Amino acid sequence: MSNIRIGIFGLNRGGHYIDIILANNGDIVAICDKDERKIKNAQKKLGDVPSFTDFDKFLETPMDCVFLANYFHEHTKYAIKCLEKGIHVLSECTSNSTMAEGVALCRAAEKSKAMYMLAENYPYMLFNQEMKRVFDGGTLGKLMFAEGEYNHPGNPYLSEKPGLKYLISLREFDGHWRNYLPATYYVTHSLAPLMHSTGATPKRVTAMPIFIPAPEDSDATKRVGDKTAVIMTQNDDGSVFRVTGCAAFGAHDNSYRLCCTKGQIENVRGGDGKVMLRYNDWEKPEGKNEVNYYLPELNDKDKELIEKAGHGGGDFFVIREFFRCIREGVQHPFDVYFATTMASVAILGHRSLLAGGAPYDIPDFRLESDKKKWENDNSTPFYYSDDYSDELSAPNIPLSSRADYKPSKKQLDNFAKWLERYDNGEFDNL
Ligand SMILES: NC(=O)c1ccc[n+]([C@@H]2O[C@H](COP(=O)([O-])OP(=O)(O)OC[C@H]3O[C@@H](n4cnc5c(N)ncnc54)[C@H](O)[C@@H]3O)[C@@H](O)[C@H]2O)c1
Numbered sequence: 507m508s509n510i511r512i513g514i515f516g517l518n519r520g521g522h523y524i525d526i527i528l529a530n531n532g533d534i535v536a537i538c539d540k541d542e543r544k545i546k547n548a549q550k551k552l553g554d555v556p557s558f559t560d561f562d563k564f565l566e567t568p569m570d571c572v573f574l575a576n577y578f579h580e581h582t583k584y585a586i587k588c589l590e591k592g593i594h595v596l597s598e599c600t601s602n603s604t605m606a607e608g609v610a611l612c613r614a615a616e617k618s619k620a621m622y623m624l625a626e627n628y629p630y631m632l633f634n635q636e637m638k639r640v641f642d643g644g645t646l647g648k649l650m651f652a653e654g655e656y657n658h659p660g661n662p663y664l665s666e667k668p669g670l671k672y673l674i675s676l677r678e679f680d681g682h683w684r685n686y687l688p689a690t691y692y693v694t695h696s697l698a699p700l701m702h703s704t705g706a707t708p709k710r711v712t713a714m715p716i717f718i719p720a721p722e723d724s725d726a727t728k729r730v731g732d733k734t735a736v737i738m739t740q741n742d743d744g745s746v747f748r749v750t751g752c753a754a755f756g757a758h759d760n761s762y763r764l765c766c767t768k769g770q771i772e773n774v775r776g777g778d779g780k781v782m783l784r785y786n787d788w789e790k791p792e793g794k795n796e797v798n799y800y801l802p803e804l805n806d807k808d809k810e811l812i813e814k815a816g817h818g819g820g821d822f823f824v825i826r827e828f829f830r831c832i833r834e835g836v837q838h839p840f841d842v843y844f845a846t847t848m849a850s851v852a853i854l855g856h857r858s859l860l861a862g863g864a865p866y867d868i869p870d871f872r873l874e875s876d877k878k879k880w881e882n883d884n885s886t887p888f889y890y891s892d893d894y895s896d897e898l899s900a901p902n903i904p905l906s907s908r909a910d911y912k913p914s915k916k917q918l919d920n921f922a923k924w925l926e927r928y929d930n931g932e933f934d935n936l
Contacts, residue, residue, distance in 0.1 A: 509533045510829050511569040515561060515584060517544035518675065519598060520575035522816060524551050526825045527573075529811050538564035561587070570594060571832060573625070578683045578692075579603035579888045582611050589618035596828045598625050599694040601845035605853055605869075605883035608846040612871040615842040623828050623838040624845040627820030628656070628695045628760065629702040630827075633773035633781050636802035637764055638703040640771050640783060645791040647767030649704045649745040654696035655761045659754040662724035664924050671933040673726075674924060681889040685728045688887050688905050689715060689735035690855035692752035694848050697739075699762050700747050702839065707847055708739035708747065712865045713855040715907035725920035731911035737855045739868070751852065774799070779818070846871050856887070859907050 512527060513536040514520040520537075521544065527534055537548050538558040545557045558564035561584055565572070571594035574581045582602045588595045601624055602608040615622045628634060640646065664670060677684040690713050701707060719731040734753040740746055763772035769785035783798040790796055806812055808822065815822035831838045847868060854866035869876035887905045905911075927933065 508833075510571060510832055511535045513538065513564060513567060513569045513572045514548075514575065515539075515564065515572055516575035516577070516598075517541070517548050518575070520573055521548050523573060523575070523821065523825065524548065526811070526815055526822050529808075529822075530825050530829050532825065532829065535569050536564050536567040565591065565593070571596060571620075571828070574598055575625075577891065578687070579886070580683075580890060582607035585611060585622065586614040589614040589620050589622065592618060592620045594620045594828075594832055595622045596625050596824070597622070597845070599845075600691065600849050600852060601842065602849045603691075603853070603888055604886050605850065605880040608849055608853075608869075609871060609877045609881040612842045612846060612877065621831055621837055622842050622845070623831065624694070624698075624840040624848075625824050625828075626694050626698040626840055626845075627817045627824045629699040630820040630823035631699070631760070631818035632802050632804055633779050633818075634699040634703065634762060636781050637699070637762060637771050637773070641703050641764055641766070645785070645794070646764065646769045646771065647789070649706055649743060649764065649766050651746050651748070651765040652700045652704060652706075653761070653763045653772075654700045654747065654749040655753060655755075655759065656692065656695035656750055657753040657755050657757070657759045657761075659756060659758060660726065662720040662726050664726050666933070666936060668936055670936040671928070674928040674933065678925070678928065680918075680922070680925070683888055686730065686888050686901060686905055687728070687752065688730055688856045688859075689732040689753075690737055690751040690859060691852045691887070693737065693749060693852040693855065694845075695760070696749040696751070696753075696762075697747065697848050697851060698840070698844075700749065700764070701844065701848070703762075703764060704743075704745070706741040706743045706745050706747070708851050708868045709742050710740040710865050710867055711737060711851050711855045711858055712863050713737040713859040714863055715859045717907050717911075719911065720913065720917065722914065722917070723920075724917055725924060727913040727917035727921055729905050729913060731906040731908055732859070735855065735859055737851065739851060749851075751855075843870070843872060853885075856903075857885075860904060860909065 509531050512532045515538045517539040536556045540559045572588050574597040581597045585595045713735045715732040716734045718733040720727040737749050761775050768789040771783045774780045774782050780801050787796050812819035812822045850868045885903045887901045
């Protein structure tokens with residue numbers, strides 16, 4: 507099996523993939539991050555692999571593919587550069603942070619011989635793979651309704667405890683995307699498992715916010731006052747999804763549930779990966795009980811590596827699948843249309859929430875008419891770091907459902923003090 511030459515762009519998240527790439531016969535031929543500290547850190551594992559702070563120079567290295575793990579909202583233009591050079595792309599979420607970018611990405615992928623795959627790992631968590639297996643088996647009947655929750659609350663107070671350096675590194679300057687992330691935008695971890703398991707594609711979206719700003723004395727305040735948004739989609743097969751972005755209900759959890767005409771399956775909240783499969787008593791298949799509660803088994807040649815990998819093994823499958831598709835010359839199902847559909851749910855879900863829950867149609871960017879409709883829509887809640895026109899460099903839409911919400915000066919000053927200490931290296935050992 508020939509080795510695949512891969513470059514990694516963005517070495518926070520990208521750095522976590524090093525071992526998995528190597529374990530899948532990937533040659534990491536170049537790394538890129540504008541932060542030299544992250545390059546040095548990666549080189550502890552990789553030796554003197556060629557390193558770059560500039561993406562265009564990095565892309566001059568001969569390679570088969572690039573893993574894009576730069577800022578959440580800035581993947582599109584780098585993906586397009588790779589596709590134009592015939593280099594396969596594995597992009598962290600989200601594929602695009604504006605509707606116009608979604609159109610541009612699809613156009614670039616349509617012209618390119620290279621493959622695009624969204625690096626969405628949650629569908630590969632073991633319980634999500636089990637839900638897909640059971641759904642595909644047909645015993646549950648037709649999909650009616652499904653739920654996906656990616657629930658990741660964060661402490662609004664910082665303290666000098668182990669892990670502090672990591673926590674601040676997640677948003678190490680004020681304009682960082684994590685500070686400006688509206689409640690609907692991080693939707694792929696809740697939505698992708700449902701779309702992948704069932705094949706249903708969102709066609710219409712509405713969203714409702716839950717507005718609870720951080721406490722007045724908090725020191726880790728973000729710019730967004732919505733703690734969570736509940737997003738509903740009507741899908742092409744008539745089913746309905748209820749999903750979240752990065753939600754912040756009390757108590758961390760990722761949970762999913764598929765409800766069908768004959769039965770339903772879910773991963774049990776707090777159930778350590780256990781699955782509950784239930785049928786109507788008059789429709790249960792042979793050999794199944796009405797209620798089946800079990801831990802899905804992992805029968806895989808790479809079992810040990812999968813169990814070591816992050817996000818319930820999902821990270822391992824993303825690389826193995828990406829490399830398999832490159833080797834076999836096939837397109838992975840997490841293509842530009844799968845990715846931009848989810849980005850549209852995120853972006854238009856936010857528009858819906860700003861418009862009191864008004865419904866928005868989700869475009870299909872395979873269609874030229876839908877491309878034309880959205881190709882100039884550059885509305886964004888984010889700051890962009892480089893190379894963008896003035897018009898796009900700062901947020902141009904409200905970040906929260908209460909459009910005028912801003913953290914207080916005291917809250918922002920509190921966070922700024924921690925950032926200053928972080929920049930001075932005070933937490934380097936924490
Ligand atoms: N799938 C998952 O489970 C998961 C988990 C964490 C993060 N992510 C995704 O991974 C991506 C990265 O997340 P993160 O937490 O590492 O983000 P981050 O903002 O902390 O890090 C981004 C890195 O990219 C570098 N970078 C950005 N722009 C650059 C440029 N123009 N030139 C050179 N370097 C540049 C930054 O210096 C930084 O090191 C995001 O899309 C995030 O959503 C996914």
